[in-house]
Every structure is written in structure tokens, then in C-alpha cells.
Amino acid sequence: MTTTMASLAVPACQVPEDVLRRFDRPGPRYTSYPTADRFVEAFGPQDLAQALQQRCNGGAGQALPLSLYVHVPFCESLCYYCACNKIITRRHEKAGPYLDYLEREIELVVAALGAGQPVSQLHLGGGSPTFLDDAELARLMDALRRRFALAPGAECAIEVDPRTVDAARLERLAALGFNRLSFGVQDFDPAVQKAVHRVQPFEQVEALVRAARGAGFESMNVDLIYGLPQQTPASFARTLEQVVALRPERIALYGYAHLPERFKPQRRIHAEQLPDGPARLAMLGAALARFQQAGYVYVGMDHFALPDDPLAVAKRQGRLHRNFQGYSTQPDCDLVALGVSAIGKVGATYAQNAKTMEQYCDLIDQGRLPVVRGLALGRDDLLRRAVIMALMCQGELAFESIDLAWLIDFRRYFAAELEQLRALEDDGLIEIDAQGLRVTDTGWYLVRAVAMVFDRYLQADQARARFSRIL
Structure with a gap:
């Protein structure tokens, strides 16, 4: 996890058409977590x-x-x-x-x-x-x-x-x-x-x-x-x-x-x-x-x-x-x-x-x-806010830093979320290794979708039409 978003160039978008169709849906902008709704x-x-x-x-x-x-x-x-x-x-x-x-x-x-x-x-x-x-x-x-x-x-x-x-x-x-x-x-x-x-x-x-x-x-x-x-x-x-x-x-x-x-x-x-x-x-x-x-x-x-x-x-x-x-x-x-x-x-x-x-x-x-x-905000809200803000602002997340700051085992605490992220990894939106995860150049277009995986409220809520579209 040595590459930062600040060093990445984001080329002209080449998101595959099938990925585009699947992610052309509403999602929060994450100016806060939990979101104002x-x-x-x-x-x-x-x-x-x-x-x-x-x-x-x-x-x-x-x-x-x-x-x-x-x-x-x-x-x-x-x-x-x-x-x-x-x-x-x-x-x-x-x-x-x-x-x-x-x-x-x-x-x-x-x-x-x-x-x-x-x-x-x-x-x-x-x-x-x-x-x-x-x-x-x-x-x-x-x-x-x-x-x-x-x-x-x-x-x-x-x-x-x-x-x-x-x-x-x-x-x-x-x-x-x-x-x-x-x-x-x-x-x-x-x-x-x-x-x-x-x-x-x-x-x-x-x-x-x-x-x-x-x-x-x-x-x-x-x-x-x-x-x-x-x-x-x-x-x-x-x-x-x-x-x-x-x-x-x-x-x-x-x-x-x-x-x-x-x-x-x-x-x-x-x-x-x-x-x-x-x-x-x-x-x-x-x-x-x-x-x-x-x-x-x-x-x-x-x-x-x-x-x-x-x-x-x-x-x-x-x-x-x-x-x-x-x-x-x-x-x-x-x-x-x-x-x-x-x-x-x-x-x-x-x-x-x-x-x-x-x-x-x-x-x-x-x-x-x-x-x-x-x-x-409760402790889980604050933890998830830290995770979502790291993704939205830096485009990457180091598991160890979250473990030390919050006294958790990231992989265990977010086991369900990591499983969901596998599909985004297959789509080329993120990269995951033993140290953490990184949003790819292509994934940066859809970073809101990556953050949404960690949104506990949204995962239990199907009423997503309240938000603007991700794209």
C-alpha cells in the first residue's frame, strides 16, 4: 500500500459498459457519515x-x-x-x-x-x-x-x-x-x-x-x-x-x-x-x-x-x-x-x-x-466514518492503521464488507491485499459505490432514490 491517490493520474474513463449499467444508481455523496437523511x-x-x-x-x-x-x-x-x-x-x-x-x-x-x-x-x-x-x-x-x-x-x-x-x-x-x-x-x-x-x-x-x-x-x-x-x-x-x-x-x-x-x-x-x-x-x-x-x-x-x-x-x-x-x-x-x-x-x-x-x-x-x-454518533458510526472518509479523501485504506486507532481486527470486524468488495475487485474498481485496499483509476469514478459498502444504514435500506446518481 505504498501508492497514494495523490500520485495517480486519472485517464479518460474506460469503465466497461456492463459495469456502467450496474452502477448507474443513486448513492450518497458522503459529505458526512452517517448521511443527513x-x-x-x-x-x-x-x-x-x-x-x-x-x-x-x-x-x-x-x-x-x-x-x-x-x-x-x-x-x-x-x-x-x-x-x-x-x-x-x-x-x-x-x-x-x-x-x-x-x-x-x-x-x-x-x-x-x-x-x-x-x-x-x-x-x-x-x-x-x-x-x-x-x-x-x-x-x-x-x-x-x-x-x-x-x-x-x-x-x-x-x-x-x-x-x-x-x-x-x-x-x-x-x-x-x-x-x-x-x-x-x-x-x-x-x-x-x-x-x-x-x-x-x-x-x-x-x-x-x-x-x-x-x-x-x-x-x-x-x-x-x-x-x-x-x-x-x-x-x-x-x-x-x-x-x-x-x-x-x-x-x-x-x-x-x-x-x-x-x-x-x-x-x-x-x-x-x-x-x-x-x-x-x-x-x-x-x-x-x-x-x-x-x-x-x-x-x-x-x-x-x-x-x-x-x-x-x-x-x-x-x-x-x-x-x-x-x-x-x-x-x-x-x-x-x-x-x-x-x-x-x-x-x-x-x-x-x-x-x-x-x-x-x-x-x-x-x-x-x-x-x-x-x-x-456511536462508536460504530465513528469507526465507519473514518473508513469512508479515508476512501473518499485518500482513495486507500491501511488495515493496520484502523486496527491501531480503533482497537479492532479490521478483517474480522468488516468481514461481510470485504466479501462484498470482492465483486468490486473483480470489476477492477479496487485492489485488495494483506495490507489494505486501494481505489483504482477506474474505481475513482465510482468511489461512492466503494464507500457505500461500509455504510451500515444503507446496506439495510433499499430506498436509495433519495440520493443523486453515482455517475
Whole structure:
């Protein structure tokens, strides 16, 4: 087990057709384990308060800096593919009252956690955080700085809808302390943009990228989605070339999850316009090949980064992790999540806030943390999380390291899982020897399927349509 995923080149996809058909099925993205659909309503405000207090009073994570996530749910326009929790409105006066409640939630968190906790990572997501105007963003940043201690050099990122900013606004975001931007692009093809109700020409984004570099932003991320309506391998190849020309420090590439029964906006997408499994795989393979050809490191399932970007460095050094925002540079960092529907991780717990504004505000009015569901992880959950994260982040697993860390005999504990993995080994997706297992170049396309073998909940559950497709 001396070869690491960081050293592997991932060639154009050559997954056999029969393997493709068998694995063209839903599966989790594993931004957490257990996955969020396993959260229970029995976990509530007091459970999160207890986890925060334990951290404050000397829990295992006390010495580690925090990561903060703030959810801003508002968007001016509906994107048909979107599965995020959002509120579509052009009434910008709604932002002020929401910030009132966010500040009150911050006070509730700090009351349990303690003031002045160091923060090394801040992420504003949505929705569209740039729905907030400059004064509102300044108010939010001031509220966070008053109650938390943003570390020197902290990564402060904000998701940006290119349709809502200009060069002057980017200068002001930099002045507020943001040093990383994430542009929601998805696709540059006009027909695709029209089909998903998100029209933003390449030239507009190109100008913003130039302006962001001039404003001194340390890093920019571009989000792309393959599998959208009207997409073809040829049209997506043109988008790939345009993204390469922009040369963002990071690229996030996601497969579109068409779940119209769960997400009402997706009902406006015509299923017959969606590319089929082979076309989706061709797009993924083309992206993997083109981005690596352009000098990007394939960080993992859906992320690419330039070699000197902290995400690529973390991959090389074995410090990579996944959290609810995707791949992260901080493997053991507690995540405090603020705002409607936000999901956080504190110690051995996950907690999710109320998904509706009404319930969120009502709980805060009661003086309670706005948590409506979550999970306290048991030892088996923590063990399996370690295994799944090793596969998702490093693409390999050393049996001895798990044995020593968890005081188990891996082969005995996971005997049933190892038996299931034999079929994946026969398909050429993994390699197993006496020391451990490694995901192959081909298997990296289907790494979610490898991780699923170790998901105790999923193995006992046939309702997999709740997830996006693996390919």
C-alpha cells in the first residue's frame, strides 16, 4: 500500500459498459457519515447545547479552531436545478429581520460555547449571500468578529452569484475580509443556461474573475454541473475550455441530481432533455482529463485545485477531509452552522437547524437554539466514518492503521464488507491485499459505490432514490 491517490493520474474513463449499467444508481455523496437523511428529530436544541458546552469545558476538540458556516437563504431568481434551501424573493427588505435572528442565534451559540473561540475557516453559503447588500454583509461580519476570534490568515469564503455583483462590489467584499470567492457557473452553454433559468454569459464571469484578481482575492472557485438539460459531451467540452481559460484556483464539479419528487423547482426540467448515463460519464471523464492536462490536481470525487492551492497541499499531506461544503483542508475541525437549514458538526454530533423561516424564528423567540434534528454518533458510526472518509479523501485504506486507532481486527470486524468488495475487485474498481485496499483509476469514478459498502444504514435500506446518481 505504498501508492497514494495523490500520485495517480486519472485517464479518460474506460469503465466497461456492463459495469456502467450496474452502477448507474443513486448513492450518497458522503459529505458526512452517517448521511443527513439519518438525522432524527429526537436530537434537539439541548443536545447541541450540551455538545457545545462539552467543547467549551475541555472536550477533545477544544484546542482546534472552529469552522463557521452561515446560510443566507435568499435568491432573486429561481434556478431550476437547485436543491438548496432557499427563499426566492426580490424584496431585499427581508434581509434585515433575518440578520436580527442570525445575531440572536450567534448569542445562543456563544452562551453555550464561550466567547472568543478561534475560527480558522468561515464560509457564507446559500441561497445567494450576495443578496445581502454591502451594509448588511458588514453587519454580519461585525457580529461574527465580536463573538468569535477570526484567526490571522483565516480562510473567509463567500458564494457569489455572478449576476449580482460587479467589479466595485468585489472590491468591497475584499475590504470586508473575504479572501476566497466561489462563482456559481454550472455551464456556459446558452441553451443549457436557458433550460435551467440561469443566464450569465462567459464574458460576464470572465470580467469578474479579472476584477477579483485585481482586488487581491487569494483563491477563486468555479462550480460546474454535468448532467443538466440540453448538455451534450460536445457542449460541455466547450465549457471546460472556457473554465480552463479562466484558471480558477479551485473547481468543483458536481453531477446533477434529478429528484423532482423532492425538489419542486426541478419539475420544470424536462427529463427527456437530460443526458443519459454514458453521456454523463463521458462528460465526467472529459473533465477529469482536461483539468489534469491543464495542471490541476484531482483532489477527489468532485474537486480540482492548482498544485499550490491549500486544498491540493492538504491532499498531498494526507490532511484532506469532507464536510457539508465538500472537500476541506481541516480534517478534525468542528463546524458551527448558523441560519435556516444549516448543518453543523460538534464533537460526535451533527445538528441541523429548522428548514423554514417560521420555525427557525419561533425557536429563537423561545430562547432556544433552532435545531430540529440531528444525530449523536456511536462508536460504530465513528469507526465507519473514518473508513469512508479515508476512501473518499485518500482513495486507500491501511488495515493496520484502523486496527491501531480503533482497537479492532479490521478483517474480522468488516468481514461481510470485504466479501462484498470482492465483486468490486473483480470489476477492477479496487485492489485488495494483506495490507489494505486501494481505489483504482477506474474505481475513482465510482468511489461512492466503494464507500457505500461500509455504510451500515444503507446496506439495510433499499430506498436509495433519495440520493443523486453515482455517475
